[in-house]
Amino acid sequence: MAGTVIFPTSKVASESTRSQSARPTAWAWLLLPGSVFLTVLFIVPLGGLLLLSLGVPDWTLANFVRIGDNPAYLAVLRTTLEISLSVTALAFVLSYPIAYALTTGGRMMRAFLLTAVVLPYFTSVLARTFAWTILLGRGGVVNDILLRFGLISQPVSLLYNRFGVIIGMTHIIMPLMILPMYTVMSSIDQKLLRAARANGASPLVAFLTIFLPLSLPGVIAGVLLAFIYCLGSYITPALLGGVSDLTITMEISSQVVEQLNWNFAAALSIVLLAAVLVILWVGSRFFPIEQLLGVSDGKAGSETAARHQIGTQWLMRVGSAANALDRWLPSLGGRGVPILASSLAVLLLLPVVIVAYLSFSASSYFVFPAPGYSLHNYQAYFGDALWVRATFASIRVALMAAAMATVLGGMLAFGLSRGRIRGRGAMIALVLSPIILPTVVVAVATYFVLARVGLQGTEFGLALGHTVHAIPFVVVIVIANLRDLNPTYERAARSLGAGPLATFRTIIAPLVMPSLIVAAFFAFLTSFDDVVYVLFLGIGKLTTLPMRMWEGIKQDISPTISAVATLQMMFAAIVIVLSVLLGRRKTT
Template sequence: MTAQAPAAALAGRSNPAGVGRGFPVWLGLAPFGLVLLVLFAVPVLSLLKLAFGESGFSLAQFERMAAVPVYRSVLLTTLGIAGLVTALAVIASYPLAYVMATVGPRARGLLMLLVLLPFWTSALVRTTAWIILLQGNGVVNTMLMGAGLTASPIAFVYNLSGVLIGMTHVLMPFVVLPLYAAFRNLELSTVQAAESLGAGPLTVFRRIILPLTAPGVVAGAMIVFMNAIGFYLTPALMGGPGQAMIAQMIASNINTELNWPFAAALATVLLVATVTMLVLFQRFFGLERLIDGGGGKVGQPFTVTSRGRSTGGWLAIVAAGLIGAFLIAPIVIVFPMSLGSSPFLAFPPESYSLVWYENFFSTSKWVTALTRSLQIAALVVTISVVLGTLAALGVSRMRPRWRNMVETIFILPMIVPVIILAVGLYYLLAPTGLVGSIWGVTLGHVVLATPYVFITVRAALKSFDDNLELAALGLGASWATMFRRVMLPAIAPGIAAGAIFAFITSFDDVIIALFLTNIRSRTLPKLMYEGVAHEIDPTIIAASCLIILVTVVVLGANLLVAKRKTS
């Protein structure tokens, strides 16, 4: 893409008004492109090339993979589970996002909290809580058997259902947020028109809501799918041997077996399979076409119609209630668990004490690590929001021909197993002295986090009405003024969702931190992960509870302030 091209490529449509004043494509693509080249392509490729022989070209690693059926079946299991989790997350998100978009601001704030809280607990804490809820003599089975609904306990965990429950729970927010943004962009009059023409709730959903929310759903589903492929803690702890996932095998070949060529081969196959699926998905569903149907909302936002909720609406509220309960269940039991005195977690605890909270505050390492994590996450959010938004602007102004390819390249960091990036970055950064400093881990997180911002902002831009931009420019606004006054407010929800995702990506990461930090720069997840092969230190549960409490207080205060302002 040359510097002259952007004006003509503007929005991919004939667009004479923008000539000379548009946003240059290269300015959007170059910063993140450069970051990807240096901090992603170079380190990852230097590791992946091991798959093709360490001295001289060889396909031996791939031959081994093909010869042993286990690897094929694990790859298929991985893609299957990722697909199932994506489907479940999308289905479960619709009622919740619908209700969030149609209730008052306070209820909405509360629901938002429900959706975000699972993000705020460490994966270890979450899975432990689920196991305690769902195991044979766990809380749920005790309740079901007490109510006489089942005679013998139902096997919820250590099988496929355990994996689906655990993964859908934590990945769902990735769909809910963009979907909620899409619902907010729906225009009430469209729905009213359909209803007045006699469309029932099902028809309204299928013909109006589904197509108009597609950009949000597709963005969320892509994030969930690619995230799911890289999971291994949850499947290892909540699944059975039938649910072994490929990321686990890649990590163990890197870290335990030290068989990097084979790990590289596994990762290469995973990468090719995932990218192929993405491309097929895009072709098959004709995403671009689907998405371009959206946009153009100036009217009243989507809300409950004057006739009140339809039957479908009420059903959605019931479903949303159940889903909300599902989201909050493990978090609710975490609090009593954190007050137990035994290092072996039980619910309800046999005796209560504050020992784990004392532990958190009395040993400086916990507070230090938490502060460090927040510092790093703040840096990562700032950098990745700028890079991701620029990249999304650039891509949305590209010619359609190259757009798909660039789009795929920009989300590659989500597909490549993190451990490959982490090891590659170590080799790259060790000579620079950045390993062990807070900047090494920050750079790694920026690579991981920017694609989230890119995807959500890109989705927001897809529903942005280009005519507004043209109108502003036509009235003499400079591009910068137009962006600040017209475009930015419209895509702000997308940027906010991306920022949250970026924050979580950084705040939750263990693997990059494992390789790029030392004891002075270690993050909270790294500290939580220490010694975990042997024991779970309940201090991590206290830490999670504290983080949840702080979140609830901050968001709660925010809600109160917002309410006072409006009244």
């Protein structure tokens, strides 16, 4: 009898607790402005893109049938898939040692590796791709070195083919793959490895049976993001690839820019979007999207562990085989992995360093090594009205985008961090989607919304598109800061009689301000370096600095571009240094 009374009472109490926790809090209202903004300029455009691909108001599948019936378009899809798989596999092989060394290396090693990863990551994709046009050209640095050492008798074709695309894209996505792996690896308790070693396991056995299985969530996240990025990559294949390496993003651009066939371009975009969504859905079974923001709960983490537990069991059975293998592997006195990781990190930095070096060359064309040193490339940039006008256009657009993204992204970060709402996972997916989905698809979709209100080809319209893309970066940076705030400060203020508004103004705002400034810097950088949105939203009326570089690389590779690329890299470096200094100020 007593049991029948106690059971329903506890059940009702638990249901009441759940209903209260699901009730939105005051912080949740901060999600509203950003949600409306992303809905209008992200969700609605994608819905419009789908309708356009279906030929509304005629409602036809002719565009999709054309894709399936034409061998040329199937070849484009196959090429895109082959390049994406090749690049992702190569990037994983090269990235894992760096991520591992970042986790296990000393302080100086970590500082060097982080610099080698973060600096290229925040350097313009266009600038890094331009670096490979200098390195891989017939008269480029690589051919020059091979000729000097007598390894070849004449220059070999390394550019405008599949090889150049794979090399360039691998360099582009390696930081994108390293960072998620490093995030997961850094949370692995090193005591587990020491315990395995204490029980007689060799370093290789401890790695294969302990570290590798625990690092798999980061591997899955890195591979997932890298593969999706490759599917939607446009700049690098367009500049480094040949005629036979046409990818789906290049075909979409061709249909829009050259043939003005928006309906068929929309159908191709929907095919690419559907492929990405399927990959995301499959990947989310192993790595919840919430973990990318660091706001997932314990339940999501346990479900993820259960999902990949079966897939990692085979790794736990290789200990005996690894013992036999371990004696044949050179250890270099335990320095094998750090040496390998350092070498790969140098290769990550090498392209941007060589571009910076050649920007000071006295030659009027690219030659390595430089015959002398001069500032004439920088003088040509600052003395050219077209370059200066394009630079100021980029600054104006970036300032508008950074301001909107910082305000909306900051509010979203507070709402996600402190607000209790239903459908939190869907909200996080909405926030992260603009940087996960292919930029070409989002840009094409955004064009039609802006065209309806007459904002296509305007700086403000371009800034709106950039804001959509920059908001996720702001949210990630600010929410990480909010997660690390010490709650005792707020409790102390409240205990002394401060109200919620006074507590926010005197305690929370000053503590969060450094992260907001850093987020604004990165939002500015994201907008300042963009090319894809300008191609589709500018529709030939806007010429920003990256657009000017794009046209210069496509038409005639001038040494002046090396000076512009170097200035962009210097700006990225300054942003990184300022973020580090502000981070130190926050912790002191």
